[in-house]
Amino acid sequence: MFGITSYGGYIPRYRLNRGAIYGANAWMAPGLIGSASGEKSMANWDEDSLTLAVEASRNCIKGLDKSKIDLAYLASVNLPYQDRQNAGIMSTALNLKDSVESADFTGSMRSGASALLAGINAVKSGDYNNVLVAAGDRRITKMGYLHELWAGDGAAALMLGTENVIAEFKGSFTVTDDFVDHYRGLGEKFDYNWEERWIKDEGYSKIIPKAVQGLMDKTGVKGEDIARFTTPCVFGARTINAIAGQLGIPVDKTMDNMHSVCGDTGTAHSLVMLISAIEDAKPGDKIIAVSFGQGATAMLFEVTDKIADHKDRTGIKATLADRKEEQNYMKFLSHRGLLSQDWMMRAEASWRTAVTTLYRNRKMILGMVGGKCSKCGTDQFPKMEICVNPECTAHHTQEDLEFSECDGKIASYTSDLLTYTLDPPAHYGMVEFDNGAKSLFDFTDNETGLIDVGTPIRMVFRVRNIDKERGFTQYIWKAKPIVSN
Amino acid sequence: MADGIKDKIAILGMGCTKFGERWDMGPENLMVEAFEECLEDAGIEASEIQAAWYGTCYDEQGTGKGATGLGVTLRFPYIPITRVENFCATGTEAFRGACYAVASGACDIALALGVEKLKDTGYGGLPAIDAHAGPLNGQVLPNISAPGAFAQLASAYRAKFNVSKEDLKRAIGMISVKSHANGVKNPKAHLRKAVSIEKMLASPIIADPLGLFDCCGVSDGSACAIVTTPEIAKKLKANADLVSVKALQIAVSSGVELGHNSWDGSYFSTTQQASARAYEEAGIKNPREELSMIEVHDCFSITELVTMEDIHISPKGGAIKDVMDGFYNADGQIPCQIDGGLKCFGHPIGASGLRMLYEMYLQVLGRAGERQLKDPKYGLTHNLGGFPFSNVCGLTIVGKYEG
DSSP: OOEEEEEEEEOOSEEEEHHHHHHHHTTTOGGGGGGOSSEEEEOOTTOOHHHHHHHHHHHHHTTSOGGGOOEEEEEOSSOSOSSSOHHHHHHHHTTOOTTOEEEEEOSSTTHHHHHHHHHHHHHHHTSOSEEEEEEEEOOOOOTTSHHHHHBOOEEEEEEEESSSOSEEEEEEEEEEOOOOSEEOOTTOSSOEEOOHHHIIIIIIHHHHHHHHHHHHHHHOOOGGGOSEEEOOOTTOHHHHHHHHHHHTOOGGGBOOOOTTTTOBOGGGHHHHHHHHHHHHOOTTOEEEEEEESSEEEEEEEEEOGGGGGGTTSOOHHHHHHSOEEEOOHHHHHHHTTOSOOOOOGGGGOOOOOOHHHHHHTHHHHTTOEEEEETTTOOEESSOOSBOSOTTTOOBSOEEEEEOTTOOEEESSOEEESSSOOSSSSEEEEEEEETTSBEEEEEBOSOOTTSOOTTOEEEEEEEEEEEETTTTEEEEEEEEEEOOOO | OOOOOTTTOEEEEEEEOOOBOOTTOOHHHHHHHHHHHHHHHHTOOGGGOOEEEEEOSOTTTTTOSSSHHHHHHTTOOSOOEEEEOBTBTHHHHHHHHHHHHHHHTSOSOEEEEEEEOOTTSSSSSSOOOOGGGOTTHHHHOOSOOHHHHHHHHHHHHHHHHTOOHHHHHHHHHHHHHHHHHHHTTOTTOSOOOOOOHHHHHHSOEEETTEEGGGBOOOOBEEEEEEEEOHHHHHHHTTTOOOEEEEEEEEEEOOSHHHHBTTOOSSSOHHHHHHHHHHHHHHTOSOHHHHOOEEEOOOSBHHHHHHHHHHTTSSOTTOHHHHHHHTTTSTTSSSOBOTTOHHHHHOOOHHHHHHHHHHHHHHHHTTOOGGGOOSSOOEEEEEEEEEETTEEEEEEEEEEEOOO
16 A cells, blocks of 8 residues: 655745735726635745745654655745755755655646655655655735735645555546646746636636546546545636536535635645645545646545544644734735835845855754754754863764754744844744753744743744845744744 | 953053044044044153054944054054954953053053944944854844844843833833933033933834833944053153053853853853953952942943843842942942943944043043042943853953052
8 A cells, every 4th residue: 555644734824814905906906806805825024935845844744754754855836946956955954864865846836746646656666665745835926916816825745655554545647738827937927827717617627627537537436436526726616516516526525725714825735635635534535636737637545544643743724723814915015025115224235145154054054953962961053063061062072963843932032123124023032942952043923022931932944035136045944933823 | 370460551541532423534533533632641652652452343334354444544653553353342352452462561552442433334223244244154143133132131131030021121221311311421422411211211112122222322433542561651650640450351152152051141141250350350359349430331221231230249130129229320339331331422333342441541530520430449341242142241440550
């Protein structure tokens, strides 16, 4: 048996009320009202497709033996680098073993499903035993049209393997079809979109049935056998139900496209929906997961009784619950870089990244690996040549110790309105970890007045700075205060 | 065993510019202004200066790297000059270089000069930390500002001593009220306006809980000292009172504060160490009883509050009471920032340590005008650079030379 062995989800904490988008744009596009209900997930300024995928991956692999992961795929159409393997950054952030194989999947909304299928085939080949597939998407749209309302940010990650399978892979069928519902040429910031009616009628409503029918014919599964039919589709329940109807799948088995709670998370969305379906499934449930984009891929999974072991895992449901409403559309636009604001001279500081320095310190900077002194046992971050314990100061006694999953609490803090940040005020301070180590970090996903000395934190992998002059994104681990909503 | 430099150094003369937004002056002009006063006070010719230490922190805002900024500006004839930089403790570092040179016998007369030209930055506050932080810090340093870094003290101090936000805010407010009151009497001070506690508490927040009036002035300025041995000073200034150095200590963070949980974030380890060593060097047993006046590094009001404990004058957790009791006011037992402090005299980084010394020097010699204290014996300067979690503390104690 082979298939999905674990899952993890991540929907960013902030949710932009669509009424705020509609209110600002109704004067030019009153027709938006039809899609203006609910809220869309909104990555913080320091989150991108890569960091979203890292967070989902952490949730997916928590408690598992990371050293066994032998293949890591990352999918997104909004990756921070065109030429620097993004999956490699993810592997370093997750502190996977050096001998892991890795690849990026991109170029289509379907690439999340393509990565999943490639991962499954890798397991099937027998050459790989534990495969991590992550998809993350921080979506970029122009202001003031339906795509802005539809799109949400999010990520999903799946572990694939042969042991402790929670959803067995039963087969797949793909149709490749250069149907140009939208496209983004090289160097372009935004998608160019064709008419929605054509996309709905000639795209979704014809290509998806072709793929699913192919899957049914191949696997012998019938429409009435299906417990969950998941397919991202911005046109909503009417279209999805009509597609299900064509295939003999009862309409009560179709899954909501999550427009009201987070929106369509792009490359990640087929996996986000699949995880949502698995979270609610019982052993024996058959799930068809579809992904649309220049064709369609349909996959069939059957949930096993091992699902019971994953009830506490952070999938989509739990991450949706860590929620803070945002009403400020201007702030959303600002974080996306869609406004020309005067950030004053402090914003001019130039940070060229010395990649030699980054490479030497990659485990510390990207992987949050600190040290444990083999002589006195003191845990410390960062790891340096000489032990930080003033009673020890032994040389060259530091053994690698991963800090990213260490719990801790705030030891000191401020909210700073002077320093330049895209999300003022900046929060930062000392964190004391439960293992006794202490260090200074930026805080993120925090609002003034919520924290105090003693507030628990979780470390998260985030964008530190984007060097716009040179196109380089720096990453760092920050402390996210765990605060009640 | 080394016995320190107590009474081995006499201050022959000092100079200090008016601090403030000196739009019409560059660093070179400021240096000349301070140096001319100093030279006249010392009563010597420039050519008698045998070595110099030049303190300036933000070289990208001032005269650039190296010591030529001083040598060329003051037209020194090829004498040895060293440029020093040690964050905001740069001024004391320059003074230390000059004192040690004279105490070692390497030269007879040396100059320590500090200068900073901050108002060419283009914005308020200190220059942003950017690429100058170095290639590693440039990738890992949290997005801090000076007020934000020092504001950390407040949260940790409150947690440690179970102090309410309101009580702490009021106490640090009173610290600034006191310094503003003192600054009014100082013609060279940048800010010369008394401020009420109500206005203090209502000032806009910069980095919680520090408001605008909890932050010191960002100023242009220069200060300098000419030092020599007491023997030479007595010859040059027969029958005049002399000010000698009783102690001069510097302590630098070991990284414990930044990475070891033995530090709780509410105090300065360096200041505790440097002050204890300074008292020992000066032979001071009980600083609360023996010190006459102090100038501490009040870059932010909260810094002054915790420093009162770190220099072993207020008991641990007792600084708020001393502040509220007026212990550090001009008419209190140990006046603090009698010249207005960094808060009101201003804070041109490289000059500040020497500016503190300038006031102690004037006070000991009875030359402090309207703000003169009665018969001060020992004056302490506390000059701190960096951040609470990683810093440099320079401390001096000066007094009348009794030899």
